[in-house]
Amino acid sequence: MAELAPRDDVRQDVLFHYASGTLPAGAALAVAGHLAFDAKARAFVADCESLGGTLLEEEKAAPLSQNLLADTLARLDQAEDPAKTPGDPRLPPALRHLVPGRLEDLPWKRRKKGLWDVTLSSVKGDTLRLLKVEGGVKVPRHTHGGMELTLVLEGAYHDGHQRYAKGDLQLADPTLDHQPMAEAGPTCLCLVATSQPVRFTGRLAPVLNSFFRY
Ligand code: ZN
Numbered sequence: 001m002a003e004l005a006p007r008d009d010v011r012q013d014v015l016f017h018y019a020s021g022t023l024p025a026g027a028a029l030a031v032a033g034h035l036a037f038d039a040k041a042r043a044f045v046a047d048c049e050s051l052g053g054t055l056l057e058e059e060k061a062a063p064l065s066q067n068l069l070a071d072t073l074a075r076l077d078q079a080e081d082p083a084k085t086p087g088d089p090r091l092p093p094a095l096r097h098l099v100p101g102r103l104e105d106l107p108w109k110r111r112k113k114g115l116w117d118v119t120l121s122s123v124k125g126d127t128l129r130l131l132k133v134e135g136g137v138k139v140p141r142h143t144h145g146g147m148e149l150t151l152v153l154e155g156a157y158h159d160g161h162q163r164y165a166k167g168d169l170q171l172a173d174p175t176l177d178h179q180p181m182a183e184a185g186p187t188c189l190c191l192v193a194t195s196q197p198v199r200f201t202g203r204l205a206p207v208l209n210s211f212f213r214y
Contacts (some may be wrong), residue, residue: 019048026193036092037167145196155188
């Protein structure tokens with residue numbers, strides 16, 4: 001079995017569910033993107049698949065965006081050449097079909113000064129979005145209705161004592177209340193998958209919770 005970093009059992013759990021096909025579609029897409037950056041995670045997923053991850057078949061998530069997901073997984077298997085894959089080069093090849101054209105052309109919504117997002121797909125709470133945060137800007141404090149996976153595509157951010165940089169995947173769940181902040185410097189671009197809407201918990205929470213369904 002390929003080894004991951006020590007104390008990485010939560011991520012290991014997510015990768016195992018990914019290999020078993022039991023993650024919600026949005027989360028599976030975020031993991032698919034992460035695999036492009038992390039050879040150890042790829043090896044771990046390959047090991048899970050060869051061990052027969054279908055043991056978890058009965059837990060299979062609703063196929064909300066199943067075509068999108070199947071398309072992505074097929075692309076991963078083809079081991080595409082980043083230079084030859086059409087689409088925005090800031091996205092891993094397996095995810096470029098999610099964005100027609102360039103990232104700048106997407107209908108970004110400005111949420112506060114220095115923070116924009118755009119939803120790529122959303123079905124019954126299973127949502128995938130891109131988030132763009134200028135250096136030094138904080139994401140509004142929030143907790144989670146379900147699972148949240150954040151894949152860093154450009155730049156970096158801090159959450160407590162932890163730093164997440166390009167290719168890193170952060171996992172969050174209803175036990176975490178946090179306020180990530182983009183690192184000073186280039187704008188931080190992330191792909192964020194949530195299985196349920198987040199709930200804002202900071203000073204402006206009542207306003208944010210009534211206006212935004214994240
Ligand atoms: Zn969060």
